[in-house]
Amino acid sequence: EVQLVESGGVVVQPGGSLRLSCAASGFTFDDYTMHWVRQAPGKGLEWVSLISWDGGSTYYADSVKGRFTISRDNSKNSLYLQMNSLRTEDTALYYCAKDSHRYYGSGSYYPHWGQGTLVTVSS
Amino acid sequence: QSVLTQPPSVSGAPGQRVTISCTGSSSNIGAGYDVHWYQQLPGTAPKLLIYGNSNRPSGVPDRFSGSKSGTSASLAITGLQAEDEADYYCQSYDSSLSAFYVFGTGTKVTVL
Numbered sequence: 001e002v003q004l005v006e007s008g009g010v011v012v013q014p015g016g017s018l019r020l021s022c023a024a025s026g027f028t029f030d031d032y033t034m035h036w037v038r039q040a041p042g043k044g045l046e047w048v049s050l051i052s053w054d055g056g057s058t059y060y061a062d063s064v065k066g067r068f069t070i071s072r073d074n075s076k077n078s079l080y081l082q083m084n085s086l087r088t089e090d091t092a093l094y095y096c097a098k099d100s101h102r103y104y105g106s107g108s109y110y111p112h113w114g115q116g117t118l119v120t121v122s123s
Numbered sequence: 124q125s126v127l128t129q130p131p132s133v134s135g136a137p138g139q140r141v142t143i144s145c146t147g148s149s150s151n152i153g154a155g156y157d158v159h160w161y162q163q164l165p166g167t168a169p170k171l172l173i174y175g176n177s178n179r180p181s182g183v184p185d186r187f188s189g190s191k192s193g194t195s196a197s198l199a200i201t202g203l204q205a206e207d208e209a210d211y212y213c214q215s216y217d218s219s220l221s222a223f224y225v226f227g228t229g230t231k232v233t234v235l
Contacts, residue, residue, distance in 0.1 A: 044227070047225065062222065100174065110159075110171060
């Protein structure tokens with residue numbers, strides 16, 4: 001059974017930094033592209049970032065580009081999101097999601113999601 | 124911020140059929156990219172409901188069906204049940220510069 005377990009969400013002040021983690025199990029982690037998707041309280045879903053199966057390619061939504069960094073450690077079956085220069089509008093539940101494919105592309109979708117970790121940016 | 128537009132809410136009585144539209148543009152659905160649908164029950168993570176426009180993952184009841192035409196897609200729920208009360212999101216790929224993957228604005232389905 002595929003399991004994705006996020007952690008690291010806390011309350012942080014504007015301008016602060018935070019690192020989220022996602023522990024994966026139940027599948028061959030380095031066979032898949034991985035994503036972060038977020039959901040602000042009471043709002044819809046927003047794609048944040050992706051990282052290719054080997055970590056060689058990363059992409060970001062404009063809203064986080066230059067502030068967030070996605071990474072992975074395939075030896076630890078773990079995905080990370082380093083979040084810097086946090087803003088109040090970054091407050092959201094952050095989900096780790098497994099891509100449907102090894103190679104990201106126009107047909108990618110998300111068969112498996114974690115339960116999310118809550119990041120609150122507030123003074 | 125969402126580039127895929129859905130109605131905020133739809134409702135129906137048990138047993139009825141409801142449909143949810145997802146309207147995009149020439150940079151996403153209209154460009155021929157697949158549409159996928161997710162169901163989000165209250166307080167839980169999204170669950171994949173339909174992939175590749177009209178395909179159901181194993182375990183999803185055949186009451187759920189998807190279709191796509193032009194710049195829009197639709198999710199239909201037939202034989203509506205109380206357990207279908209949830210938020211539903213469409214998702215596709217966008218070839219513009221702002222984001223690779225885009226979600227719809229979300230639709231709350233209420234079972235009367």
